[in-house]
Amino acid sequence: MNFKEHYDRVGKKEIKTINRTDRIRYETFAKMIKDGSTVLDIGSREGELKIFLGKKCKYVAADISKPRIDRLLKKSVEAYCFDICEQLPTELENKFDYVVLGEVIEHLTRPYDALLNIKKALKNEGILIGSTPNLYSLNRMLSRLIGVGPDNYNQEHIIAFDVVELKNMLKYAGFNVLMIKRSTLMYMPIDTFFGWHIFFKAQKY
Numbered sequence: 001m002n003f004k005e006h007y008d009r010v011g012k013k014e015i016k017t018i019n020r021t022d023r024i025r026y027e028t029f030a031k032m033i034k035d036g037s038t039v040l041d042i043g044s045r046e047g048e049l050k051i052f053l054g055k056k057c058k059y060v061a062a063d064i065s066k067p068r069i070d071r072l073l074k075k076s077v078e079a080y081c082f083d084i085c086e087q088l089p090t091e092l093e094n095k096f097d098y099v100v101l102g103e104v105i106e107h108l109t110r111p112y113d114a115l116l117n118i119k120k121a122l123k124n125e126g127i128l129i130g131s132t133p134n135l136y137s138l139n140r141m142l143s144r145l146i147g148v149g150p151d152n153y154n155q156e157h158i159i160a161f162d163v164v165e166l167k168n169m170l171k172y173a174g175f176n177v178l179m180i181k182r183s184t185l186m187y188m189p190i191d192t193f194f195g196w197h198i199f200f201k202a203q204k205y
């Protein structure tokens with residue numbers, strides 16, 4: 001499967017509604033971002049995060065899918081189309097207080113290289129915030145026990161993380177991990193081993 005061709009094809013269909021779990025994730029991210037900050041949203045889809053940030057921040061979208069970026073540009077949103085695993089446009093280097101990576105790292109072919117590029121985008125002591133499905137979530141574990149296996153999950157997911165592996169990758173990419181925790185059903189802010197997702201916050205050093 002050609003990675004970019006796949007997301008160009010998927011991106012032709014516009015996402016017009018924000019489901020409950022996405023809404024909770026965007027609200028969580030927005031609370032972590034200070035007013036007046038510059039924010040790069042990697043894997044921005046339709047730029048939904050911008051709605052939750054309101055006018056308090058300078059928002060910039062990035063996605064590998066050209067159809068999605070074209071729609072954002074038509075809405076006068078500053079947006080860039082590129083593969084974060086491959087490159088970072090030079091005009092985006094050392095520009096952002098925050099980079100958001102929400103439910104994206106599990107889709108990436110080379111997540112470590114992506115983190116290195118994200119580090120380039122951040123200002124000194126800039127913050128990366130994000131989330132990813134938990135490798136040991138209860139629903140994943142139960143599905144394997146009853147023989148359903150990984151095929152029951154999103155076919156776009158290339159890699160799954162536990163907090164230990166994710167923390168180590170962030171560390172070796174040059175980040176100080178400020179927060180990493182699992183959440184329970186529907187992103188409730190309780191850290192449990194079998195939580196559905198992992199939230200993380202890391203600072204460039």
